Amino acid sequence: MTTVGYWDHQTETVRPAGFPDYQMHQVLDGKGELTIDGRSCIVGPGEVFFLYPDVPHSYSPISSQWQVAWVSFNGRESELMLQYAGIGESGPNRLNINRLLPALEYMLEPTAADEQAANFERSKQLYSMLIDLKQHLVSSSHPDTDRDRLKPVLDYIERHLQDPLTLNDLAGVIDVSPQYLCRIFQQIVRMRPIEYVNQQRVNRSKQLMFHDPEKRMYEIAKRVGFENASYFCSVFRRKTGMSPESFKRLHGLG
Numbered sequence: 001m002t003t004v005g006y007w008d009h010q011t012e013t014v015r016p017a018g019f020p021d022y023q024m025h026q027v028l029d030g031k032g033e034l035t036i037d038g039r040s041c042i043v044g045p046g047e048v049f050f051l052y053p054d055v056p057h058s059y060s061p062i063s064s065q066w067q068v069a070w071v072s073f074n075g076r077e078s079e080l081m082l083q084y085a086g087i088g089e090s091g092p093n094r095l096n097i098n099r100l101l102p103a104l105e106y107m108l109e110p111t112a113a114d115e116q117a118a119n120f121e122r123s124k125q126l127y128s129m130l131i132d133l134k135q136h137l138v139s140s141s142h143p144d145t146d147r148d149r150l151k152p153v154l155d156y157i158e159r160h161l162q163d164p165l166t167l168n169d170l171a172g173v174i175d176v177s178p179q180y181l182c183r184i185f186q187q188i189v190r191m192r193p194i195e196y197v198n199q200q201r202v203n204r205s206k207q208l209m210f211h212d213p214e215k216r217m218y219e220i221a222k223r224v225g226f227e228n229a230s231y232f233c234s235v236f237r238r239k240t241g242m243s244p245e246s247f248k249r250l251h252g253l254g
Contacts, residue, residue: 001119001126003072004107010068012060021072022082023051025059026101030066034059036090048137049092050082057090069104073126076240079190080199085133088190094138101136103129150174150188153181157197161204162225165197201225202239205232206247213253217244 002021010032031044036057043049043059051057053074087093095101100108103125156173157165170193171181185193201224208220221232236244247253 001071001073001107001123004070004104004122006067006069006108008065008067010059010061010066012058014058016056018054018056019051019072020053021074022053022078023070023072024104025049025051025068025070026095026104028067028069028100030061030063032059032061032063032066032068034092041092043092046098047092047094050087050090052079052090055090069100069108071104071107071126073123078130080203081127081130082133083189085130085137087133088188095136096138097136101129103132150184153193157200160225161197161201162223165194165225167193170197197225198235199239201232202236205236205244209244209248209253210251213248220244 009030026048027043027045029045031042034041034043034049034057036051036055042062049059082088106125107122153170153173156170167178167181171178174181176184181193185191185196189196191199204224205220208215208223217233218229221227221229224232226232226235233244236242236247240247242250
């Protein structure tokens with residue numbers, strides 16, 4: 001988490017160059033107009049709107065009072081966690097609950113004397129909120145843009161991470177061409193299928209490191225579907241910005 005706040009009356013905000021972090025705004029009362037890349041819509045109570053970094057946008061009240069709570073955040077896994085919730089780009093979404101999200105409410109509570117500890121706790125709450133976000137959002141009524149369209153493929157990847165996975169294998173799960181699979185992956189997940197596979201393999205490798213810190217790198221590489229430890233380390237560094245050994249040291253795992 002980088003910032004968090006609440007406005008009893010949100011004022012007009014115009015950002016031609018966007019904002020450097022991810023943002024989530026929850027509308028509690030009143031209505032406002034949200035404009036993203038020249039496209040405008042009205043957002044009101046029961047809705048949230050998400051803003052990806054560096055995307056031009058503006059929002060302003062159109063009612064006498066517009067109550068908005070917000071949180072901004074960054075980090076290597078931010079985009080992946082939003083994509084898991086079905087948030088692939090900036091825009092509004094509707095909530096299935098009529099109150100402030102519990103984790104966001106907690107983040108808005110007054111801080112204790114130890115500001116560093118308070119910010120760490122807020123980040124924990126943010127992580128929890130992003131994990132649970134999918135269950136709080138109303139599913140899209142448009143199957144062509146709904147993440148559930150790819151669910152059989154995503155489930156297949158999860159079950160077979162340790163196996164060799166080709167584009168043809170994945171396309172066959174839902175009986176489409178590899179080209180079409182790439183297109184809908186880009187639309188819904190915002191990355192290519194094999195790129196997504198590698199991201200999930202890196203995530204699984206982190207879990208294995210925490211579960212068994214003594215396990216050798218070549219064993220972890222094999223368990224998550226990489227042919228050799230060298231290629232695994234290369235992909236891990238590309239996805240996280242550090243080597244697997246550095247990741248383990250960072251987390252006190254060896």
